[in-house]
Amino acid sequence: MKRGMMMTCGLLSMLLLAALCERGFAIRQAEPPARFETVSVFVETGEAPLAAWQLDISATAGTVRIVGIEGGDHPAYSEPPYYDPLAMQQDRVIIAAFSLNGPEALPSGRTRVATIHVQIPGDVEPEFEAKIDAAADHDGEFIDAEVVLQIGTDK
Amino acid sequence: MGEHDRHSEPDGFGAPDGMPHLARALSALTESGPAVPREVDEAIMAEARRSLSRPRRRRWRGPVLAAASIGIAGAITWLMLQPAMSPSAVYHSAAPGPATALAGDLDGSGQLNIVDAFILARGLEAGTPPHGGDFNGDGRIDRADVDALAMRAVALDARAES
Structure with a gap:
């Protein structure tokens, strides 16, 4: 028993x-398998020199995790921008940078100011939203600017 | 001893027949117990009356003392938790900068952003740091204030609070 x-x-x-x-x-x-993508962050200022900028970027579709942030193309912004380390592994980040260069050594027009590395699980195409919190010229005056995000690192 | 012997005790305190010595000894014990003198007895009673008629101890003393102790402990804790007055605090009170509601809002835009850090950095580079530039409160205005201001501008929790 x-x-x-x-x-x-x-x-x-x-x-x-x-x-x-x-x-x-x-x-x-x-x-689903996860993949890594890069998101290029461009700022367009027209003729105005870009001395300071701050952007609020967030993912609006897909489960996106930010895994890294690096600088942009122009020497004035080649260093990684300021960002909150808490944004890592999240889907939203605020990035910002400034340069004390003179106007002749500041970028104008369309400039890649940063690159964001993200992890995207699954086949969902991510969508992002970005808005400019602030953009200023070498005198600290606010200037009109637009932000463009592009998946990948091509210019 | 049998049933008969027990019934032979007239008042219940006697001893069985044949044990007269024991009976006398027991009787002597009950009759001549330790006598308390009348004076002693009265003195004890008087003391007891005095004790009982004495006004009671004030019962509010305990709670009041406890409350006072808690208050003192709270005050000490509060004083210990207060940040020490730094030279920058003295500086700000002696020479206030522009009346901005937000610390670090150097351009007066009403919010902290990278332009405030830029203005502070530019002022530092020119040797004319703006008033209110000691953002981290360490008593001096330097690059650490610029970084602290910039980090505050990009902080996610600060944005969530506002």
Whole structure:
């Protein structure tokens, strides 16, 4: 009697374990593969020299995680901008930078000021939203500017 | 001793027949117990009356003392938690800058952003740091204030609060 109960318990335990393993395997199979993308951040200021800028960027579609931020193309903004480290692994970040260069050594027109690296699980195409919090010229005067985000690093 | 012997005790305190010495000894014990002199007895009673008639101790003392202790402890804790007055605080009170409601809002835009850090950095480079530039409160205006101001401008939690 006792031996029979022990065998039954053992059998049930094995069945339970097998079911759990199968479920875990199925979950792993269902997880979509993650991929990494870069998002180029451009600021367009027309003729005005860009001495300071601040952008608020967030993902509006897809489960996007920010995993890295680096500087842009122009020497004035080649260093990574200021950002909150808490933005890592999240889908929103505020980035900002300034340069004390003279107007002749500041970028104008369309300039890539930063590159954001993101992790995107699944095949969903991410969508981002960006707005300019501030943009100023070398005198600290606010200037009109537009921000353009582009997936990938091509200019 | 049998049933008869027990019934032979006339008042219940006697001893069975044949044990007269024990009976006398027991009787002597009950009759000549430790006598308390009348003076002592009265003195004890008088002391007891005095104690009972004495006004009760003020019961409010305990709670008041406890409340006072808690208040003092709270005051000490509050004083210990207050930041020490830094030279910058003295500086600000002695020479206030432009009346901006937001610390670090150097351009008066009503919000902290990178332009404030830019203005501070530019002032530092020119050797004329603006009033209110000691953003981190360490008593001097330097690059650390610029970085602190810029980091504040991009802080996600600060944006969530506003």
